Amino acid sequence: MAMIEGLTHLGLGKLDDGRTLLPRVLPGEEVSVDQDGTVRIITPSVDRVAAPCRHFKTCGGCAMQHANDVFVASWKQEIVRKAVTAQGLTAEFREIQTSPPQSRRRAKFAGQRTKKGVMLGFYAKGSDTIIAVPDCQLITVGLHDARPALEALIMIAASRKSHVSFTVTETAVGPDVSVETEKELTSQLRMELAVFAQKHGLSRLVWQDEVIVTMQPPAQDFGGVSAVPPAGAFLQATKHGEAALRDAVSEITAGANRIVDLFAGSGTFALPLSKGAEIHAVEGEADMIAALDRGWRDGKNLKRVTSETRDLFRRPLEPDELRKFDAAVIDPPRAGAEAQIATLAVSAIKKVAMVSCNPVTFARDAKTLVAAGFTLNWLQVVDQFRWSPHVEVVGSFTRK
Missing domain, CATH: 2.40.50 (OB fold (Dihydrolipoamide Acetyltransferase, E2P))
Known part of the structure; x- marks a missing residue:
């Protein structure tokens, strides 16, 4: 033993x-x-505890279903605490916000044809074996309801020798489906797929990055402002998690008249914040900035939003560009944003809301801000990847 x-x-x-x-x-x-x-x-x-999902041991997508919610919440808080402490920082920890079961609004499925029909599910951990997961406890009811359409699509997109992948996002007007396949897209197939999308109530169907048809724009609601993200573009995993992050960011930037939103995506924070402040949104992907701009132009009673496509890793906004803003929101990828944090640290900005999906790079970048005179006031841990090791955090930074 x-x-x-x-x-x-x-x-x-x-x-x-x-x-x-x-x-x-x-x-x-x-x-x-x-x-x-x-x-x-x-x-x-x-x-x-007994795992709530019968696929727990075979699927491999969840790591912590064998532990109760109190333990998992404490463990995730501790992951962030250790990362921050390792950089010599301390802060108040607010109560963790955990998304409920069946709230994941996007999933990547794998499919293949079989002798008896089709197999739809997820890849087993570290394997190319597909595990059927008809009772997955993570995904929304809307994604579950999309299974018949995806199974029918396997027959079109996959061969007996090759797998097919679907990235599926729930929207109010039907599933938004992107297909990754080796099958060649012909003119005949393009017409068949358009008919298929209409028959199965898909909002949008994308085949290897080419939009086949948009039956209805697959808009997402960002805090009361709608935008249509590009197919497969970054989106917070759950509506609950997005709301928790948005509430924290709104609190941190409250009172600011002009806010710069760095790594703005399709407008997760910029669009709702524009209800009360002018926003300058910066993002490296042009199609996401275009989606954000359209969302703002179609919105009601919003303040001015300007936008810019820019690689913030190679060309961070410099202190002279930042001087016109009262507050900054920064939500970088897992690698963090060393270059942009360095210019924020020596800028005149007094408030920073930093959002991160990597506690280690968050703590590294937080140390840079604190060394420049910022105070790390509090941390909000958000668990929208329930039962997984992933964790997100928002930090409130201010300086006199």
């Missing part, structure tokens, strides 16, 4: 030998490991 000493940030249990990492275990549990690698729980933790 051996004891589980703790968990890594990926949810793997650390055995007391200091080397072995095991999945689906919890701190304090006594376990035995068979020669074939099978883990047997001898003494379970009081935090252990």
Whole structure:
């Protein structure tokens, strides 16, 4: 027997030998490991629960369904706390915001044709084997309802030798579906797909980055302002998580008259913030900036929003460009935004709302701001990737 000493940030249990990492275990549990690698729980933790999804062990998409919600919330808060502490920082932690089950509005499915018909599901962890997940507890009812259409689409898009992938986003006017396949798009197939989209109530159908048909614009509601993101463009995983992030950002920037939104995407923060302040939105992807601009132009009672396509990794906004803004919102990719944070640090901006999906790069960039005179007031952890190791955080930074 051996004891589980703790968990890594990926949810793997650390055995007391200091080397072995095991999945689906919890701190304090006594376990035995068979020669074939099978883990047997001898003494379970009081935090252990029955997994709510019957696909938990085979699917591999969730890492923490064997732990109760209180444990997972504490563990995720601690992941952020350790990252911040490692940079010598401290801050107040607000209560974590966790998205409910069946709230994930976008998923990437895999499909293949079989002797008996089709298989639709997710890839098993570290494998190209597709696992059917008809009872997935993560995705919305709308995505579940799209399964018959996707299964029918497998027959069109996949061969017996090749898989097909679907990125599906729930919208109010039907599923927004992007197809990745090796099958060549012919004129005849293009017409068949247009008919298929109409028959199955798809809002938009995209084939290898080419929009085949838009039956109705697949708009997303960003805090009361609608925009149509490009197919497959970044979107917060759940409406709940997006609202939690938006509320935190709105609180941090309250009172600002002019706000710069860096890595603005399709307008997650810029559009709702424009109800009360002028916004300058900067994003590296031109099609996302175009979607944001259209959303603003179609909106009602919004203040001025200007936008700019710019690679903020290579060309961050400089201090002289930032001097006209009262506050900044920055939501970079996982790598963080060292170059842009460096110019924010020496700018005249007094308020920064920093959003991150990587606690390590968040803490690194936060240290730069604090060293330049900012105070890290509080942190809001948001868990919209329920039962996974992923975690997001918003930080409130101000200086006199």
